[in-house]
Amino acid sequence: MQTETLRALLERVRDGETTTGAALEALRDLPFEDLGFAKIDHHRALRQGFPEVIWGEGKTPEQIAHIAARIVANGSTLLATRATREAFQAVQKEVPEAQYHDVARVIWARGENAPRLHGTVGVLCAGTTDIPVAEEAAICGEAMGANVTRIFDVGVAGLHRLLEFRGEMQKCDVLIVAAGMEGALPSVVGGLVDVPVIAVPTSVGYGAAFGGLAALLGMLNSCAKGLAVVNIDNGFGAAAFAATILRTQRKNWDERDKDK
Numbered sequence: 001m002q003t004e005t006l007r008a009l010l011e012r013v014r015d016g017e018t019t020t021g022a023a024l025e026a027l028r029d030l031p032f033e034d035l036g037f038a039k040i041d042h043h044r045a046l047r048q049g050f051p052e053v054i055w056g057e058g059k060t061p062e063q064i065a066h067i068a069a070r071i072v073a074n075g076s077t078l079l080a081t082r083a084t085r086e087a088f089q090a091v092q093k094e095v096p097e098a099q100y101h102d103v104a105r106v107i108w109a110r111g112e113n114a115p116r117l118h119g120t121v122g123v124l125c126a127g128t129t130d131i132p133v134a135e136e137a138a139i140c141g142e143a144m145g146a147n148v149t150r151i152f153d154v155g156v157a158g159l160h161r162l163l164e165f166r167g168e169m170q171k172c173d174v175l176i177v178a179a180g181m182e183g184a185l186p187s188v189v190g191g192l193v194d195v196p197v198i199a200v201p202t203s204v205g206y207g208a209a210f211g212g213l214a215a216l217l218g219m220l221n222s223c224a225k226g227l228a229v230v231n232i233d234n235g236f237g238a239a240a241f242a243a244t245i246l247r248t249q250r251k252n253w254d255e256r257d258k259d260k
Contacts, residue, residue: 006046038067042074049247050144051076051111053236056083061090068107069094077111079143081136081236104135104235108143117145119246121239122172124162124189126155126179129204134178136235137200137242141176144243156184169193173249174242178235180204183215190224196245198238199229 012018032039041052051074054067064080064087071078072095080087088100088107098109121141125134131152138148149172154162162185169175170193178200179185186199199222201215208214212232219229230237 035066035070037063040067040070040074042076045076049115050240050243051079053140054078054080054083054107056080056087056105056107059087061087064107065090065094068098072109072111075112077114077143078107078109079140080107081105081140083107101135101139103132104139105132106136106139106143108139110143115145117147117243117246119173119249120147120149120171121242121246122149122151122169122175124151124154124165124169124175124177124185125202126153126177126181126185127204128153130178130180130202133200133202133233133235134176137176137178137239138235140236140239141242144239146239146243146246154185155179155181156188159188162188166192170195174198174245176200176235176238176242178202178238179219180212180215181209183218186219186227186229187222187224190222190227196242197224197227198241199227200235200238201229201232203233 009023013020013023032041045051051071054064056064064083068078068080068091078095078098082105085100091098091107095109098107100107123134123138125131134152138150141148149168151165151168154165172195174196175189175193176198177186177189180202181204183201186197190197199219201212201219203212216232228241
C-alpha cells in the first residue's frame with residue numbers, strides 16, 4: 001500500500017465517503033498477505049518508499065505471476081528482477097500491462113499510485129558487456145519514478161569517450177557506474193563530479209577478475225571521496241540506493257519549504 005493510497009483512504013473515512021468497516025477490509029492484508037508459498041509485504045512502500053520487489057531466480061513462472069497479480073491488485077508498482085521470458089508470459093496473463101526488458105531481465109508495470117521522483121539518475125557503464133547490469137539499474141530506476149540518463153561504453157581504455165559526456169554527468173543528481181575488469185571507471189567519474197556516485201562491479205573479465213571480485217575490491221579501495229559500492233552485478237541495489245537519495249533530497253526540500 002502506497003502512502004498516497006492510505007492517506008486517501010483515511011480522508012474518505014473522515015469525510016464520510018466510506019465506512020470504517022470498508023477501510024478495515026482495505027487494510028486487512030497489512031502488514032502482509034500470506035499466499036502459502038510467499039508472504040507479500042504490502043506494508044513495505046509505507047516503510048521504505050517503494051513496494052516489495054520480486055527476485056525472479058529460483059521461483060517458478062507461476063509463483064512469480066501469482067505474487068505479481070497480488071502486488072498489482074494492491075495498487076502498487078510491479079517490479080521483478082532476474083526474470084525469464086517464460087516468467088513474463090505467465091505474468092502477462094495476470095497483468096496484461098506488464099512490460100519485459102530482455103537485456104535487463106526485468107518485468108515491471110507502473111502502479112496506479114506510483115510516485116514520481118524529482119531528479120535524474122545517470123547510469124554509466126564501461127563496456128558493452130556491462131550493459132545488462134547497467135540496464136537493470138536504469139529500468140529499476142525508471143520503475144521507482146526517477147528520470148534516467150544512459151551513457152554506455154565509456155570505459156577508461158578510451159577516456160576521451162567519457163569526457164565527451166562530462167556536461168551530461170554534471171546535470172544528474174546521482175550517478176550509477178557499472179564496470180567489470182579492473183573496475184576503474186567509478187573512481188574516474190567520482191573525481192569529475194560533485195554528486196553521489198554508486199559503483200556497481202560486474203562479473204565481466206578474464207580469470208583474474210574472479211567473477212567481479214577484482215572490480216569490487218578496486219571500487220572499495222577507490223581514492224575518490226564519497227563513492228558507495230553495491231554487490232557484484234547488483235543493478236537493482238544501485239537503483240534502489242539512488243532512488244532513496246532522490247526521495248530523501250525531496251523530503252529535505254519539503255521540510256525546508258515548511259520552515260520558510
